[in-house]
Amino acid sequence: MGRHYLKKGEQPSASSSPQLDxxxxxxxxxxxxxxxxxAAVSxxxxxxxxxxxxxxxxxxxxEAIAALPKQVVDDIKExxxxxxxxxxxxxxSLKDFEVEMQPGVFLGQKNIPINTTGAYIPGGRYPLLASAHMTILTAKVAGVKHVTAMTPPIAGKIPNGTVAAMHLAGADEIHILGGVQAIAAMACGTETIKKxxxxxxxxNAFVAEGKKQLYGEIGIDLFAGPTEILVVADEHADPFTVATDIxxxxxxxxxxxxxxxxxxERVARKSMEIIDELLKGLPTAALAGTSYKTLGDxxxxxxxDExxxxxxxxxxxxxxxxxxRPREALEKMTAYGAIFLGEKTCVSYGDKCIGTNHVLPTKKAAKYTGGLWVGxxxxxxxYQEVKNEKASGELGRLCGRASRAxxxxxxxxxxxxxxxKYLGDKYEWIKDYETSEVGKARM
Incomplete structure (x- = not known):
């Protein structure tokens, strides 16, 4: 296989920073x-x-919504x-259905919304308004009756933009509370917060670990780690676009x-050169540059094909x-959280506004699961119902043989x-019961 690494991510050493348990x-x-x-939450x-x-x-x-510029509110709505x-x-695309397997034997499927959901909208470095769209709104479209939404304060203040997004998405109650304490409060319930x-x-890592530990006691969407991007480019790709999107x-x-x-190799080397140049003027270079240096391939x-x-x-x-030919990837690739086809489409559209969900699998989980969606x-x-006596009797014979096997x-x-009952078969264990004292009394 012809694979030549011009850059291989340098994993940070274990001693480079204190390790938290x-x-x-x-x-x-x-x-x-x-x-x-x-009391613990507080x-x-x-x-x-x-x-x-x-x-x-x-x-x-x-008041939070009123404090925002009209354009911000309009953009949230859009x-x-x-x-x-x-x-x-x-x-x-998800249909309830019922099928008559044989005369008088009905099997069916229903899609029933979860009754109560907790939506965690991260804060910390950035007010992640879009996460409200992806979690709360998707849950409400699915038919979830009650959504409890939580987000942390930012710099000691209520994050007005996030609150607006949560409310407009349909949250039934909004709490300014962050971190694993918010996850625990929603999953376990408290005196004032319903489970x-x-x-x-x-x-972050603490929220993800909280969901991991509580999974089973409550359901979760998926285990999501740090954001990942992979660009596949041919010789016609614009290195400036590659660099910008990375x-x-x-x-x-x-x-x-x-x-x-x-x-x-030309596209690769030019993209690397442009990334180094763009980092000089990028306000978030401290974060982006660290990721690219330590985890960039x-x-x-x-x-x-390779x-x-x-x-x-x-x-x-x-x-x-x-x-x-970007759509070729739809036929050639099978493992990804979400795929973005062609130069006119960028990952940031998916993150913020295009309409698909941005809560996606990371750390190779795309090999076995997709991202958050209505389902x-x-x-x-x-459900199942047998209305025909003959069919019930024949299923009974099959069930008896299969079970004894x-x-x-x-x-x-x-x-x-x-x-x-329905075919007149005779079974010794039923006869024994009917001739017992209990069986005689019942009859």
Whole structure:
């Protein structure tokens, strides 16, 4: 295989910074919240955010929205319109159905919304308005009855833009509360915060670990790590576009992997040169530059087929195709969170406004799962009804044989009972019961 790495990410050394035992810290917070409820939530919010947890009133929500420029509110509504249209199309693709397997035997499937969902909207470095669209709005389109939404304060203040996005997306209650204490409060419940059935939304390492530890007690959307971008480029790709789009995702944080796979050494080297130049004037260069330096790969391959094969090995969260025939990737690739086809399409559109969901699998999870979508908020359940006596009896005979092949006598007898009732079969165990004292008394 012709793979030539012009740049290979330098993993930070274990000694470069103090290592936190994230799992133990998170477990301690969860156990404390479980035991002490609101008092524990308040304690950790004060410790980590210097903030007293607050459920916003309608007046406070209205004030937050009123504090924003009209253009910001209009843009939130426009982005949410796109998310809503796509989510509604996803829901429309999921059909309830009923099929008559044989005369009188009906099997059916229903998609029932989760009753209560918690949506975590990260804050920290940036007010991530778009995460409100992706989690809250998608849940409401699915039919979730009650969405509890939480986001941390930013610099000790209510993040007005995030609050507006949460409210316009349909949140039923909004709390200014962040970190693992917010995750624990929603998952475990407290005196003032009702326990939810499902948690959705991205977050930092502590939030992700909290979801991991609570999974099973409640449902979660997926385990999502730091943002990833992979660009597949041919010799016709514009290196300036490659560089710009790589840095668009690298700025998420210092731990966001970036990858360029190209058939052209010229494109690769020029893209690297431009990235170095653009970092000089990028306000978020401290984050983007760290990601690119420590976790950035640039690979030259012999062919696009090899590029697609290598891209599937990375199984990146975001894959951007900058080639002459971008739709070829839809047929050649199988492992990605979301794919962005052609120069007119960029990953940032997916992050912010185009309508597809930006909560996506990372760390090669795209090999086995997709991202957040309407279906994650629905429970696909089945039902069955046998109305025909003959059919029930024949199923009883089959059930008896199949169950005894597995040594499940109790299962078999449920089938025997129907076979005797509706087909007149005779079974020794039923005769023994009918001739017993209990059986005689019943008759």
């Amino acid at each position: 994230v799992a133990s810290i998170v477990k301690g917070v969860i156990d404390d919240v479980r035991q002490n409820g609101d 304690k950790y919010s004060q410790k980590f955010d210097k903030w007293e947890p607050k459920k916003l009133s309608q007046k406070e929500i209205d 982005a949410q319109k796109n998310v809503r249209i796509f989510a509604e199309a996803q829901k429309e 939810v059935d499902f948690l959705a939304g991205p977050g 840095l668009s995702q690298a700025e998420h944080g210092p731990d966001s992997p970036t990858t360029i796979i190209t058939t052209s 640039v690979v030259v391959v012999d062919s696009l 590029a697609y094969k290598l891209a599937d090995e990375y199984a990146a969260e975001h894959v951007q195709i900058l080639t002459q 994650k908020f629905l429970r696909t359940v089945t 597995e040594n499940f006598e109790g299962h078999a007898r449920s089938g025997d009972l129907r076979a005797q």
